[in-house]
Amino acid sequence: MAFIDEAKFFVKAGDGGRGCVSFRREKYVPLGGPDGGDGGRGGSVYIEASSRLQSLLDFKFRSHFIAENGAYGRGKKMHGHGGKDYVLEVPPGSIVKDAETDEVIIDLVEPGQRYLAAQGGKGGRGNVHFASSTNRAPRIADKGMPGEERWLRIELKLIADVGLIGLPNAGKSTLLSRLSAANPKVAPYPFTTLEPQLGVMNFDYGESCIIADIPGLIEGAHDGAGLGHKFLRHIERTRILLHVIDSTGLEGDPLQQYHVLENELAQFNEELMDRERMVLLNKTDIMDPKDFKKVAARFKKAGIPYLAISAETRAGLDELKEWLDEILFEGEQQHA
Ligand SMILES: Nc1nc2c(ncn2[C@@H]2O[C@H](COP(=O)(O)OP(=O)(O)OP(=O)(O)O)[C@@H](O)[C@H]2O)c(=O)[nH]1
Numbered sequence: 001m002a003f004i005d006e007a008k009f010f011v012k013a014g015d016g017g018r019g020c021v022s023f024r025r026e027k028y029v030p031l032g033g034p035d036g037g038d039g040g041r042g043g044s045v046y047i048e049a050s051s052r053l054q055s056l057l058d059f060k061f062r063s064h065f066i067a068e069n070g071a072y073g074r075g076k077k078m079h080g081h082g083g084k085d086y087v088l089e090v091p092p093g094s095i096v097k098d099a100e101t102d103e104v105i106i107d108l109v110e111p112g113q114r115y116l117a118a119q120g121g122k123g124g125r126g127n128v129h130f131a132s133s134t135n136r137a138p139r140i141a142d143k144g145m146p147g148e149e150r151w152l153r154i155e156l157k158l159i160a161d162v163g164l165i166g167l168p169n170a171g172k173s174t175l176l177s178r179l180s181a182a183n184p185k186v187a188p189y190p191f192t193t194l195e196p197q198l199g200v201m202n203f204d205y206g207e208s209c210i211i212a213d214i215p216g217l218i219e220g221a222h223d224g225a226g227l228g229h230k231f232l233r234h235i236e237r238t239r240i241l242l243h244v245i246d247s248t249g250l251e252g253d254p255l256q257q258y259h260v261l262e263n264e265l266a267q268f269n270e271e272l273m274d275r276e277r278m279v280l281l282n283k284t285d286i287m288d289p290k291d292f293k294k295v296a297a298r299f300k301k302a303g304i305p306y307l308a309i310s311a312e313t314r315a316g317l318d319e320l321k322e323w324l325d326e327i328l329f330e331g332e333q334q335h336a
Pocket residue numbers: 166167168169170171172173174175185186187188189190191192193194215216217282283284285286309310311312313
């Protein structure tokens with residue numbers, strides 16, 4: 001199933017209920033005064049960030065979200081019930097845009113954050129409001145106001161602290177499965193991961209961080225090659241990028257892999273170039289140490305910091321965790 005990380009949808013608030021035309025009926029009084037009540041307000045549509053959701057999958061099955069109409073007013077000055085609001089839950093990290101202008105309307109980051117997407121229509125006034133000295137028996141009442149309606153677009157940017165990037169088959173998903181309880185699909189062929197995966201990594205002393213594993217990128221991804229580069233939007237907000245490289249050379253020259261990927265990042269968003277990052281030279285377990293030394297020396301010479309790891313055997317992962325801890329939390333502790 002395709003990963004839905006953007007969708008177009010329609011919201012319509014409820015119409016206000018019609019006001020009522022009615023007259024009091026009492027024994028022996030043929031026509032009493034007006035007593036038509038007001039119509040109820042239409043329900044509004046809200047969009048709310050909820051931590052229960054991680055994807056926009058619901059939008060695959062529905063594109064129209066409509067709140068209830070207000071009820072008609074009734075006799076004896078009874079007001080119609082208000083229509084029920086519709087609360088459309090979306091994952092935190094959802095950006096709501098105007099479907100026509102593509103303008104960003106709101107960025108729903110925090111769980112519980114709410115946006116009024118369509119205001120319910122006001123209920124119409126009943127004829128009780130229209131009585132005057134010249135018109136004691138008004139036969140008029142307001143219609144309810146229509147509820148607002150509009151087309152919107154939603155985009156999801158996952159909110160993660162750490163992003164795993166790399167060419168296909170580098171071992172990103174294997175690494176995610178070692179660092180967190182997530183259980184992403186791992187396989188010995190490219191493009192195993194078709195949609196971003198999240199995992200929570202716990203540190204020994206109770207802190208945790210969220211890691212995002214995104215589909216592999218290849219040269220020309222910015223022109224649509226492979227799965228394209230749209231998934232990079234999910235790492236635009238991460239504080240740290242972990243660049244996973246297959247250092248065996250079986251997937252191509254490791255230093256070349258590095259440059260290909262960095263170039264794709266730059267094409268996507270120059271800002272990513274300033275992001276804190278670490279190169280992970282992976283799959284050291286199946287390399288002759290001498291060969292690995294040669295690869296490592298080239299990175300050193302190019303002035304690129306790296307850690308040697310094996311996602312498979314977990315070699316080097318403690319060191320990686322320490323480095324992540326330092327970047328994510330040490331600064332905070334010093335300032336506290
Ligand atoms: N020997 C060894 N194999 C590894 C290591 N890490 C990953 N692999 C293998 O490499 C292959 C690809 O691993 P994945 O984790 O699926 O790679 P990926 O980067 O997520 O790949 P895509 O999702 O296709 O982009 C699998 O066969 C893994 O078992 C490692 O450290 N050592």
